[in-house]
Amino acid sequence: MGEFDDLTRPDLVGPLLAGILGDEAWRDPEVRLISGGKSNLTFELACAAGSVVLRRPPSGHILRGAHDMGREARVQAALAGTDVPVARVLYSADETGPLGVPFYVMAKIDGYAIRDVLPDGYAEDAVGRTALTNALIDTLADLHAVDPYAIGLDGYGRPTGFMGRQVRTWSRQFEATRTRPAPSMDELGRRLAAYPFAEPARPSIVHGDYRLDNVLMDPADPSRVGAVLDWELSTLGDPLADVGTLLFYWTEAGERSPLLIPAVTAQDGFPGRAHLTERYAQRSGADLADLAAYVAYAHFKFAAIVQGVYARATAGVMAGQDFGDLSGEAERLAAEGLDHWKG
Known part of the structure; x- marks a missing residue:
């Protein structure tokens, strides 16, 4: 066997x-x-x-x-x-x-799952890395442009009150796996719960964990996404939650990448977060004035996810995978979210 x-x-x-x-x-x-x-x-x-x-x-x-x-x-x-x-x-x-x-x-889709390194000869200059970046953000904008009701996703989520409900959900998930005091996590959760997130003009399909290593890039063409993967957290709601999440994951040169997050985008030639923000705004027409709050939410959500991974790995139910020392990572992420959010 x-x-x-x-x-x-x-x-x-x-x-x-x-x-x-x-x-x-x-x-x-x-x-x-x-x-x-x-x-x-x-x-x-x-x-x-x-x-x-x-x-x-x-x-x-x-x-x-x-x-x-x-x-x-x-x-x-x-x-x-x-x-x-x-x-x-x-x-x-x-x-x-x-x-x-x-x-x-x-x-099984043929494609590159890009994590810590790029495949040899793939997107090896700034032109190729910008093309890859544009494909990633354009695919996200295209996802948000899909009418969920036109493709049979009625009842797939409850768009009204989406952000408040998300904050409450991740607060519960964190509490279910909490192992130690976490004052920064508690404070970030309180601030997010009190923030007046606006309702989107119309609900979108929200991927929930959109980032470079959750897609497969076309092996022959870095300007094309072969498939979007890992839809576990998808629902209907506020598309800016996905944008904030992608920006949180997008490590720039000189930054410390959170544990569990590949840092390939810190290499020379990759555009920064400002490029992604501008590209998404142009393709989608979305108002991104409150984007900082969504990036703070992404810190909070990922901190809760990391705590869950830590709890499952400690319990030995992750097929023997080793994710390193995650014992204090959730609190560090929450503190970073507070430092970056001035809202």
């Missing part, structure tokens, strides 16, 4: 794929953990007929509302006919399915 067979059950999933894809070679796939997942687990299932990707929650206790694989599958299936590039969903199941937890299988 393979190392991850208990998490992926290829003896059960393989025959399902053989029927769906019409090839008996899928009955006995090999399983490999794809690195990079810090919340849900992502595996490649491969055989002579090709490769597919399986997404499932971590083992062990799961917080209510977290790791919703059904939502990931639904939004990707809905976006399949739009300008937003996504992987084709092949199969999905709830907790009554063969794994005993919700999961789905999607087509």
